[in-house]
Amino acid sequence: SQQGEEDPQALSIQEGENATMNCSYKTSINNLQWYRQNSGRGLVHLILIRSNEREKHSGRLRVTLDTSKKSSSLLITASRAADTASYFCGGAGGGNKLTFGTGTQLKVEL
C-alpha cells in the first residue's frame, strides 16, 4: 500500500510561477522526504522534514508538515523549465524504510 498520495497528479505552470504540491500519508512517521525524478532517471533527494518540525526551507523549496492532518506540502518558488519533473513524497515510519506516494508530474512551460 502507498504511504503517501500526492495531489495534484499533474500540474502545468508558466516559468516564474510558484508550484505547490501536496502529500497525504496514512500512518505515523518520524520524517517525510521529498524527491524529484527527471524522465528516465532515478530519484534525487530534495529535502527532509522531521515529525517535530512544521516548516523547512532550502533555496527555492519550502516544505510544510502537519502531523495532525497527516499531510505535507512542497512549494517551489519562481519555477524554471529545469524544474519539470515528477515529485514524490516518502514517509519513514520505522528505521529508514520509506513508503512513497504516487507522485506529481510538474511541467514548467517557457
Next chain:
Amino acid sequence: NAGVTQTPKFQVLKTGQSMTLQCAQDMNHNSMYWYRQDPGMGLRLIYYSASEGTTDKGEVPNGYNVSRLNKREFSLRLESAAPSQTSVYFCASSESWVAYQPQHFGDGTRLSIL
C-alpha cells in the same frame, strides 16, 4: 563519483527465465534498497539491507530474492520471471539505517518480460 550504479540498464526476458540485477554503491553506505516503479503506482519497496549481512522483506517481496554480497553490492534475483514483474527497478543506498537519512538512487533497470 559514480554514486549508485545499476546494471544492466535495459533487459528483455521471456516468461520463466531467470535474471540477476546488479547494484553497487561507492559511497561507503551501510544500507541498501530495491524498489520497483510501475505507472501510477509510485515506488514500492521489494527488499532492503539495513547493514552488511542482513536482508529483510519490503512491501512486495514475492517472486524475488536478494543477496548483500558485500558492503558495496546488493543484487536482486528473479528466479522465474513473470509478465507482472515488468517494471523499472531502482536500487538505492543510505548512510545508515538510522532515520533521517536521505536515500541515493541509481538510474534504474528497465525490465520487460514477454
